[in-house]
Amino acid sequence: MRMRNKHRRPTPFRCSAGSRCSLSAVVWSLVGCVLILHLYSLVHHRDGVEEDVLVRLNRLPLIRELEEIEEETIQIPPPRKRSPRAEKRRPKRPTTLIDEFLDENSQIRHLFFPGLRTAVDPRKEAGNDSLYFYPGRIWLDTDGNPIQAHGGGILYVERYRTYYWYGENKDGPTYHAHDKAPARVDIIGVSCYSSKDLWTWKNEGIVLAGEETNLTHDLHKLNVLERPKVIYNDKTGKYVMWMHVDDANYTKASVGIAVSEYPTGPFEYLYSKRPHGFESRDMTIFKDDDGVAYLIYSSEDNSELHIGPLTDDYLDVTHAMRRVLVGKHREAPALFKYQGTYYMITSGCTGWAPNEALAHAAESIMGQWETMGNPCLGGNKIFRDTTFFAQSTYVLPLPGLPGSFIFMADRWNPADLRNSRYMWLPLTVGGAADVPLEYNFGFPLWSRVSIYWHRRWRLPDRWWALQ
Numbered sequence: 144m145r146m147r148n149k150h151r152r153p154t155p156f157r158c159s160a161g162s163r164c165s166l167s168a169v170v171w172s173l174v175g176c177v178l179i180l181h182l183y184s185l186v187h188h189r190d191g192v193e194e195d196v197l198v199r200l201n202r203l204p205l206i207r208e209l210e211e212i213e214e215e216t217i218q219i220p221p222p223r224k225r226s227p228r229a230e231k232r233r234p235k236r237p238t239t240l241i242d243e244f245l246d247e248n249s250q251i252r253h254l255f256f257p258g259l260r261t262a263v264d265p266r267k268e269a270g271n272d273s274l275y276f277y278p279g280r281i282w283l284d285t286d287g288n289p290i291q292a293h294g295g296g297i298l299y300v301e302r303y304r305t306y307y308w309y310g311e312n313k314d315g316p317t318y319h320a321h322d323k324a325p326a327r328v329d330i331i332g333v334s335c336y337s338s339k340d341l342w343t344w345k346n347e348g349i350v351l352a353g354e355e356t357n358l359t360h361d362l363h364k365l366n367v368l369e370r371p372k373v374i375y376n377d378k379t380g381k382y383v384m385w386m387h388v389d390d391a392n393y394t395k396a397s398v399g400i401a402v403s404e405y406p407t408g409p410f411e412y413l414y415s416k417r418p419h420g421f422e423s424r425d426m427t428i429f430k431d432d433d434g435v436a437y438l439i440y441s442s443e444d445n446s447e448l449h450i451g452p453l454t455d456d457y458l459d460v461t462h463a464m465r466r467v468l469v470g471k472h473r474e475a476p477a478l479f480k481y482q483g484t485y486y487m488i489t490s491g492c493t494g495w496a497p498n499e500a501l502a503h504a505a506e507s508i509m510g511q512w513e514t515m516g517n518p519c520l521g522g523n524k525i526f527r528d529t530t531f532f533a534q535s536t537y538v539l540p541l542p543g544l545p546g547s548f549i550f551m552a553d554r555w556n557p558a559d560l561r562n563s564r565y566m567w568l569p570l571t572v573g574g575a576a577d578v579p580l581e582y583n584f585g586f587p588l589w590s591r592v593s594i595y596w597h598r599r600w601r602l603p604d605r606w607w608a609l610q
């Protein structure tokens with residue numbers, strides 16, 4: 144249950160300078176104050192609880208199915224037979240499920256990266272699997288090709304009643320630029336897919352292409368383009384894309400900006416910069432209800448996040464900037480808002496390897512941001528500790544279902560990045576947070592953010608009825 148700011152800091156009682164206060168007057172006034180505040184908070188508590196119960200009752204039939212806890216029991220396979228010589232050369236270390244996940248020759252690889260036979264395919268006759276999400280499976284577009292929209296985000300355009308999914312097209316060979324470089328794919332460009340139902344995706348092509356020949360261009364294929372996100376500017380009527388632009392060694396650490404008249408492009412690349420003069424790697428943008436948009440980026444060697452408003456045309460940042468989650472080493476931010484509170488999911492910094500997600504909340508988008516803990520529920524412990532072997536990229540509000548969202552994440556496949564998978568799971572906001580860091584008259588300020596593991600799920604009937 145969330146309370147407004149003004150309740151949090153009751154005006155302290157004090158004598159104005161120069162006046163003479165008798166002790167008993169002070170004591171009686173204090174008692175009065177406490178009584179009034181107590182009554183006030185009781186009334187508000189009652190209101191609050193009723194409101195909360197109502198919201199939950201309203202929500203329950205919609206998402207009960209999605210809030211069921213599903214368990215997973217993936218076992219580590221028995222160790223492979225090794226020759227005595229190999230044993231001597233490199234003694235066996237205990238393998239964890241994360242080692243198995245990262246081992247491209249693992250016997251249980253199909254559990255993390257199921258093959259084409261089980262692909263989600265919108266062209267199949269509407270069977271019992273139609274409209275079901277299968278996190279981790281290959282997901283085909285309406286042409287029958289695997290969707291290429293990694294590190295992506297979704298824009299809903301009311302006017303066309305259409306969702307547009309933008310992401311990195313990584314449909315090229317994976318390689319290492321040098322010994323110490325992370326796995327990479329040359330820049331191909333930003334893909335766009337369109338859909339009315341969030342399940343059947345039509346390929347709209349590459350809306351911002353990499354540069355083949357011009358070596359000095361930011362988007363030259365040997366550079367890096369990650370996490371493209373698009374928002375619409377109501378004032379200029381333009382679609383604006385922000386992305387992480389870098390060189391192969393991640394030393395440029397900049398944002399790039401592109402703009403288009405249409406959601407399906409083509410986007411015109413404008414320029415790159417270091418926002419506020421700082422390094423910027425993993426990033427996202429967020430458009431608030433009042434039309435002000437913000438850039439959030441990992442900075443200072445990914446040790447902290449920076450947040451600041453964009454200019455009115457969304458083509459640059461303004462001078463305002465706040466450091467948040469300082470020293471927490473978080474990346475892959477995904478921001479959303481519910482009932483006036485801002486929420487954010489982030490990941491740790493472990494390269495392509497998966498790690499634990501954290502949820503954060505703030506009353507003001509510029510901070511202070513509080514950390515609430517791991518939002519993942521279900522699966523098993525290792526699933527929850529690795530964000531289901533994936534990394535956050537976006538949180539999509541479901542129009543018509545307040546408090547319900549789709550959590551979008553990438554299950555990276557560093558051995559073959561084009562074959563990375565999408566993990567879409569239901570995310571809800573409600574109930575008391577596990578780690579309610581701030582209390583107001585005994586009531587936690589933040590609601591819990593929950594991401595539920597499901598092997599197979601679909602959007603609730605109520606959502607379909609609204610379409």
Ligand SMILES: *[C@@H]1O[C@H](CO)[C@@H](O)[C@H](O)[C@H]1NC(C)=O
Pocket residue numbers: 271272
């Ligand atoms: C879908 O239908 C097929 C064939 O009727 C059946 O074998 C399968 O178990 C069904 N799947 C689910 C998830 O109900």
Ligand SMILES: *[C@@H]1O[C@H](CO)[C@@H](O)[C@H](O)[C@H]1NC(C)=O
Pocket residue numbers: 357358359360361
């Ligand atoms: C190459 O890219 C740079 C930077 O975008 C640009 O200034 C230059 O004009 C381009 N050169 C050619 C030949 O297009």
Ligand SMILES: *[C@@H]1O[C@H](CO)[C@@H](O)[C@H](O)[C@H]1NC(C)=O
Pocket residue numbers: 321390391392
């Ligand atoms: C990246 O680093 C490697 C090794 O330190 C160096 O050889 C290479 O030139 C660098 N590449 C770029 C694009 O900076």
